[in-house]
Amino acid sequence: MLRLVKPSKKYLPAFVQVMDDYISDDNHFGRGGIDPLIQAIQDNKADEYLQKLADYEHEEKLPDGYVPESRYWLLDDNEFIGSFSIRHRLTPKLEQWGGHIAANIAPKHRGEYSGFIGIKLCLAQAAKLGLKRVLMTCDVNNNASYRAILGLMKMYGGEQISDSFVDGHGEHRVWVNTIN
Ligand SMILES: CC(C)(COP(=O)(O)OP(=O)(O)OC[C@H]1O[C@@H](n2cnc3c(N)ncnc32)[C@H](O)[C@@H]1OP(=O)(O)O)[C@@H](O)C(=O)NCCC(=O)NCCS
Structure with a gap:
């Protein structure tokens, strides 16, 4: 059964099982929740990195220009399935590219x-944070992400707004309600 957990040392072995798949993954969308974790493990600094993730949920511990963010890992029993981030609010930059929720499912x-279900579980967490709707964005060439987002918009309600154009690429932008 799929469940979201907060990143913790006890789940690191599950991530390590899929780490090589991520390293050889040639899909470069949405790597923000994955590459720093791989780097930390390789540098023997996983504990520090996990603490940083915990700190990032709290306004007073954030670097300048950051908004609070909750990281979740999606597990199936004890198998690592994916990583999700929920930003508690948007910045002007996140409004253009990134939105509230970021997702990355293990390649296999x-x-x-699992992406669809993981985002659904994140919508429930976002509702607990007081968000009535979340902005989801994806590269215009990221069909898997776009279809997952449109499926969620259909199920929960929401609206697609104009694409943005950032750093030389287009992003679809879709608001999805958090309660259906
Ligand atoms: C994007 C991502 C989170 C989607 O999760 P997923 O588990 O692979 O996708 P799902 O199985 O939930 O499928 C969701 C929809 O995408 C479609 N889909 C899945 N893989 C697809 C692919 N490679 N190409 C086109 N459509 C695809 C599914 O058919 C489904 O659409 P439908 O409901 O219309 O049938 C996942 O593929 C991923 O982690 N990709 C790499 C990182 C990434 O792109 N992150 C998002 C950055 S915005």
């Missing part, structure tokens, strides 16, 4: 609806 589990 893509296309099994």
